Amino acid sequence: MRMTPLNTIAFIVENRPGVLFKVSNMFRRxxxxxxxxxxxxxxxxxxxxMTVTIEADGRALRNLIEQLRGMVEVVRxxxxxxxxMVVREMALVKLxxxxxxxxxxxxxxxxxxxxxxxxxxxxxxxxxxxxSPGEIDSFLREAESIGIVELSRTGATALEKGELKL
Amino acid sequence: MAxxxxxxxxxxxxxxEGVETLFGVPGGAVIPICDALxxxxxxxxxxRHEQGAAHMADGYARASGRVGVCLATSGPGATNLVTxxxxxxxxxSPVVAFTGQVPTxxxxxxxxxxxxxxxxxxxxxxxxxQVRRPRDIPYAVKTAFHVxxxxxxxxxxxxxxKDAQTDVEEIELPEHVELVGYHxxxxxxERELDRAATLLAKAERPIILAGGGVVASNACRELxxxxxxxxxxxxxTLMGKGAIPSGHPLHIGMCGMHGTWEANHLIPExxxxxxxxxxxxxxxxxxxxxxxxxxIIHIDIDPSEFDKNVEAxxxxxxxxxxxxxxxxxxxxxxxxxxxxxxxxxxxxxxxQRRRMEEExxxxxxxxPDLMKALRRLLPKEAIVTTEVGQCQMWxxxxxxxxxxxxxxxxxxxxxxxxxFPAAIGAKxxxxxxxxxDIAGDGSFGMTENNLATAVEEKLPVIVIILNNRVLGMxxxxxxxxxxxxxxxxxxxxxxxxxxxxxxxxxxxxxxxxMEEFEEAVKVGMESETATIIDIPxxxxxxxxxxxxxxxGLREILVEG
Numbered sequence: 001m002r003m004t005p006l007n008t009i010a011f012i013v014e015n016r017p018g019v020l021f022k023v024s025n026m027f028r029r030x031x032x033x034x035x036x037x038x039x040x041x042x043x044x045x046x047x048x049x050m051t052v053t054i055e056a057d058g059r060a061l062r063n064l065i066e067q068l069r070g071m072v073e074v075v076r077x078x079x080x081x082x083x084x085m086v087v088r089e090m091a092l093v094k095l096x097x098x099x100x101x102x103x104x105x106x107x108x109x110x111x112x113x114x115x116x117x118x119x120x121x122x123x124x125x126x127x128x129x130x131x132s133p134g135e136i137d138s139f140l141r142e143a144e145s146i147g148i149v150e151l152s153r154t155g156a157t158a159l160e161k162g163e164l165k166l
Numbered sequence: 167m168a169x170x171x172x173x174x175x176x177x178x179x180x181x182x183e184g185v186e187t188l189f190g191v192p193g194g195a196v197i198p199i200c201d202a203l204x205x206x207x208x209x210x211x212x213x214r215h216e217q218g219a220a221h222m223a224d225g226y227a228r229a230s231g232r233v234g235v236c237l238a239t240s241g242p243g244a245t246n247l248v249t250x251x252x253x254x255x256x257x258x259s260p261v262v263a264f265t266g267q268v269p270t271x272x273x274x275x276x277x278x279x280x281x282x283x284x285x286x287x288x289x290x291x292x293x294x295x296q297v298r299r300p301r302d303i304p305y306a307v308k309t310a311f312h313v314x315x316x317x318x319x320x321x322x323x324x325x326x327x328k329d330a331q332t333d334v335e336e337i338e339l340p341e342h343v344e345l346v347g348y349h350x351x352x353x354x355x356e357r358e359l360d361r362a363a364t365l366l367a368k369a370e371r372p373i374i375l376a377g378g379g380v381v382a383s384n385a386c387r388e389l390x391x392x393x394x395x396x397x398x399x400x401x402x403t404l405m406g407k408g409a410i411p412s413g414h415p416l417h418i419g420m421c422g423m424h425g426t427w428e429a430n431h432l433i434p435e436x437x438x439x440x441x442x443x444x445x446x447x448x449x450x451x452x453x454x455x456x457x458x459x460x461x462i463i464h465i466d467i468d469p470s471e472f473d474k475n476v477e478a479x480x481x482x483x484x485x486x487x488x489x490x491x492x493x494x495x496x497x498x499x500x501x502x503x504x505x506x507x508x509x510x511x512x513x514x515x516x517x518q519r520r521r522m523e524e525e526x527x528x529x530x531x532x533x534p535d536l537m538k539a540l541r542r543l544l545p546k547e548a549i550v551t552t553e554v555g556q557c558q559m560w561x562x563x564x565x566x567x568x569x570x571x572x573x574x575x576x577x578x579x580x581x582x583x584x585x586f587p588a589a590i591g592a593k594x595x596x597x598x599x600x601x602x603d604i605a606g607d608g609s610f611g612m613t614e615n616n617l618a619t620a621v622e623e624k625l626p627v628i629v630i631i632l633n634n635r636v637l638g639m640x641x642x643x644x645x646x647x648x649x650x651x652x653x654x655x656x657x658x659x660x661x662x663x664x665x666x667x668x669x670x671x672x673x674x675x676x677x678x679x680m681e682e683f684e685e686a687v688k689v690g691m692e693s694e695t696a697t698i699i700d701i702p703x704x705x706x707x708x709x710x711x712x713x714x715x716x717x718g719l720r721e722i723l724v725e726g
Contacts (some may be wrong), residue, residue: 066470
């Protein structure tokens, strides 16, 4: 069990070399544990949006946001409201499907989670699963009995609903 | 737009920032800059080690309020700056550090004298920048001065690869910079000020804790006005010393590990504490759970300080000067509680402290007596810097200060060896006023090579070495808390500091009495070269009061 709830922070940074280092260095220096971090450019490619999920709440979380806001490279920061956001993550999963029974089970499982089969050969399939981090966790729990050979998760990315905006 | 080299653009950009003095040590990766400086009207103060150059820039900045500037070469030059950068940054001193770097084509190849100084200094600077091309240089310089000197001040490092210095291209010198992620907002929220004023008006036992932010924002007059209106005693942090004149009836001195009897008792007893420009360091609060029962109003320009160490009831983000003025205006309109009992309590504590001081008076010349004698000799505008340890705390407790920016000390980092080069920097900023470093033999030994700079540059600072032949503060802890198991503290191999001074062409004096000490200080003030005053003191001497580490402020020891 986690001692501290996971929270999602989104922020916009200057899209320049070294900025990811400085941001992640700030988390490290202040002793925060990053659960996941994602980053990609905005339409204005001089800026990038980062999403961090982190084990922190209350005072620590408020302080972290102010630390980020104080950085020259950070343009905007927000703690996303957990009840008013959509959050998605993608996982690529390689399953061992040499056994025909396992293959059938794997295809059923990927389908039931609205996943895609990206590659298939005699012994393995590679599937893409997209969903909330919780949905991905639940897929992986079921897939474990089939045999997960390799796993790559992107980490969560998130937007707030409606008129809310970073 | 004009065609020029990056180094020429660099020097032009420095001139436009009004830089008059540059502290540094050259090396291979900054020779093009040195060449461009050859014809410029900028004073170059050659330190004998880059740490000294950084401390000089820091001392210059703290004494003048203007940006201090230092220059070092790549690799070891840059890493030698690191302690100085960290020291200035934690105390929010506006410093810009320039480092040379290997050519861009060699970055990442472990070239000769290559160090990733951007990576190294990322967590000890307010901001750092590596330029890639000559045309980036003026923009980076402008950014550096802007960021270092605004908001919560701090250090900005600019790393200059050698080819960016030597290449020639069309370069524009910008009038201003636009930083999408950097916004200074000095204006506090009016509603927060209303709430803070209401809370202060109801206080029966108000107290003010003034930090370095009061000095940084030149808010000392506003602080005093508010304190007098509220009849609130004013304690300071080490960085806030000078924010209120010593001797003012509401001045109660420093609080914390070596806080005064009055401050360490009144803070826990207060009902409303107004903290201005302080980050509530552990040396200021003692055991944080027992710091105070008071409701806290925290004013700071940097909101990341709110609730970091001590949780506040009200937070006012903004410039201290504007916020204090806003509070005073509001409080003039509101009727306030009058806490007569609170002033009587202060008087009682003051009386207790005076009586204890009388009882303590022993034989011989003690460091507190020297501090008081020094104060009588120096004009009010004289600048005192300190080294770190016992000498620093004796100075903080017993050397009275009447004006901001006249007492300079390494607070957050506690950097031994800071005071002497910082004094040289302060003297370069304020050549008309006497500058004195209150030192210990251990600290002075760490940067004594800067004597060469003081002599050569005719920056006649005075160094008073309280020479106990030990690392005094460590020895004091070993004496009080480790059963006198002295380890690694004896400084038997120290030089004869009088002869050392003479070897550098400075003046060295070892006074044998208070009269001779006073004479030596007078000689130092008249001298055109540096003066070292070496005063043997008892190695068993302790600094009191002291709150043992991890204890509350009220658990204050006044004797061993």
